[in-house]
Amino acid sequence: MPLMEPYRIKVVEPIPITTAEQREAALVEAGYNQFNLPADVVTIDLLSDSGTGALSAAQQAASALGDESYAGARSFFRFREVAEELTGYPHLMPVHQGRAAERILFTALLKPGQFSVSNTHFDTTRANVELLGCTALDLPGPAARNLDEPSPFKGDIDLEALHRVLTDGTPVGLVIMTITNNGGGGQPVSMANLEAVAQLCRTHEVPFFLDAARFAENAWLVTQREPGYQNHTPREVARQAFDLADGCVASLKKDGIVNMGGLLALRDPDLAGRCELLLIATEGFRTYGGLAGRDLDMLAQGLREVTDPAYLATRADQSRYLGDLAVAAGVSIVQPAGIHAIYLNAGRLLTHLPPSAFPGHALALELYRRGGIRCAELGSLYLGEFDEQSELTKPAPHELVRLAIPRRVYTQSHLEYVAEILAEIAKDPERVPGYRLTHNPPLLRHFNCRLAPRA
């Protein structure tokens, strides 16, 4: 049977259609930073897949059952039942979003000077490690370095390098595997890699966690790509991954398919007790953790829906389709296409722009200028190093643009529209202007900076 979305649309939201003049004025007003654009001038929003998914009718119905009792709400027990069945972890704490789980876990576990080791830390995960006076060490595998090579599991950690840091006296406080590896091109992690990491952590008595924001998407790609898993359901694979670790942090704004929510789940009762004190002090009582009862009910339902193979198959197919269209238009992508996003190789397309003119940002803004499409740069503007005069001193290794695909939101024709705008840009890329920084804040630059086109 040909692939198609296993749902139909019941509620629609009009999308803004703008003129070229309106978009140019919006760019000036925003200081050429897409984070400053108001949503009502954005036609297709591919900035993030976080909290941007569409709720199902069943989730909306569940929301009406939300129990807003301060303590012991029925909603919590419904959430806990689903999360426990999914993960197998006995201690489950809801939090308002993923970064709250990171902060609580690391505060309870890490001592200043220790290392957190990962395939790649997500940016808030890294920030929460560093805020504690610790070091976040990324050890992506060798396959991740080659953007064009379609290796199946480019999210894997470098096991040799991990073995080295676990045996050379580095004070490793924890290992955290991000599935799928968002910072590393949205690439999946194999079960073989997770098993090897679990084994190493057990041998060296280091706690091992998952950053499980996209646990279902990772599990789906395992069933498609890893020998021996073809006959497993995504839910079975996800459970096997959770079984290997001592717990997880998760932004449920991704594979929870809700607008807000997160999870901290643990096996060790002592650690869970310490985390629970921090949870109550900073998020909320243990049966709501910063969420409303209705949020917990929508989450319980979302966590059931997200492992549906028909849903995951079409989601993966959407990203692959957009990736194929981009390549056909002459724009290279990080291969293979991820599942929550595709990553465009702007450095290769805009060869007339040096890293200091921010080719990734230039391509992202051009997609907005020509088509009202919003997306994010992952290149030298975000990851480069700068001196006091805001001159780029160390470019990022690659100049990429991430097109993140919200869950159940856009149709095939929306993606074809994006590809058409991209193809138009790729016809004469030299017309795309570069940019320079006019305001460069020392912290969280990409959110708050302002730029201007280079003359």
Ligand SMILES: *Cc1c(COP(=O)(O)O)cnc(C)c1O
């Ligand atoms: C989104 C995300 C986070 C942070 O979660 P928030 O809900 O945005 O706080 C952490 N890790 C990964 C891999 C993510 O994608």
